[in-house]
Amino acid sequence: MKKIIQVQNVSQRFSTASGEFLALSNVSFNIAQGETISLIGHSGCGKSTLLNLIAGITLPSEGGLLCDNREIAGPGPERAVVFQNHSLLPWMTCFENVALAVDQVFRRTMNRAERREWIIHNLERVQMGHAIDKRPGEISGGMKQRVGIARALAMKPKVLLMDEPFGALDALTRAHLQDAVMHIQQELRTTIVLITHDVDEAVLLSDRVLMMTNGPAATVGETLHVDLPRPRNRIELAEDSRYHLLRQQVLRFLYEKQPKAA
Numbered sequence: 001m002k003k004i005i006q007v008q009n010v011s012q013r014f015s016t017a018s019g020e021f022l023a024l025s026n027v028s029f030n031i032a033q034g035e036t037i038s039l040i041g042h043s044g045c046g047k048s049t050l051l052n053l054i055a056g057i058t059l060p061s062e063g064g065l066l067c068d069n070r071e072i073a074g075p076g077p078e079r080a081v082v083f084q085n086h087s088l089l090p091w092m093t094c095f096e097n098v099a100l101a102v103d104q105v106f107r108r109t110m111n112r113a114e115r116r117e118w119i120i121h122n123l124e125r126v127q128m129g130h131a132i133d134k135r136p137g138e139i140s141g142g143m144k145q146r147v148g149i150a151r152a153l154a155m156k157p158k159v160l161l162m163d164e165p166f167g168a169l170d171a172l173t174r175a176h177l178q179d180a181v182m183h184i185q186q187e188l189r190t191t192i193v194l195i196t197h198d199v200d201e202a203v204l205l206s207d208r209v210l211m212m213t214n215g216p217a218a219t220v221g222e223t224l225h226v227d228l229p230r231p232r233n234r235i236e237l238a239e240d241s242r243y244h245l246l247r248q249q250v251l252r253f254l255y256e257k258q259p260k261a262a
């Protein structure tokens, strides 16, 4: 399988008022094209630091990262990010928010009509076709996240990076969006890197769960291979002993091997 992301011996230091802080130490892993990977670990272990490195928002202190065999030297549309707080511009409609990204990436390769069609197609893909002229203030939190996902997908990224995209949503809305992401993944075979605190979410959505040790000097402690067949159905999995076993392995890692004081 083709490696789309390579993280090679990456360490990340930050200068702080009390001296240098080693957040990540010697992290290495590859992600295959089309894979869904979750990063899970206790708060403050370094998940966002790692995602920011893949996004190219920050550069590593040591080691290197590659996307499609090219060094990651900054942000790029081939690595689109979906944030927890949607980050839509409140004065623009859903259409205009997606257009901002589409115009930036495809201004030269698509004409105006094609771009318009592509924007609407992506909003429809996340069931937001009904709200193209609404502003973020007029739609729910779950809907805003859907528009954020549409905006990211509209860039035709090689990798979709999601930093706790459902963290601020209620359980039902969260479940709907998880299903939407699984559906999109099946349809487009997009590579996804997802940060989550939610063990069920990690197992349900992922092909592999990378479990991070507590910081400082955090790294990937263990990797769980989730070999549950797809498409996955949350109701059927609730009665599947393999699912519970996988879940248990993540819980063991988090609460027995890497416990953290509350």
Ligand SMILES: Nc1ncnc2c1ncn2[C@@H]1O[C@H](COP(=O)(O)OP(=O)(O)OP(=O)(O)O)[C@@H](O)[C@H]1O
Pocket (backbone or CB within 6 Å): 014, 015, 016, 021, 023, 041, 042, 043, 044, 045, 046, 047, 048, 049, 050, 215
């Ligand atoms: N710019 C920075 N300067 C100094 N320290 C930083 C900086 N960014 C992150 N850190 C530290 O690095 C560690 C990892 O932070 P990070 O935000 O990556 O953790 P996280 O696992 O994403 O946390 P959470 O789950 O709470 O979002 C923390 O101790 C944090 O305080």
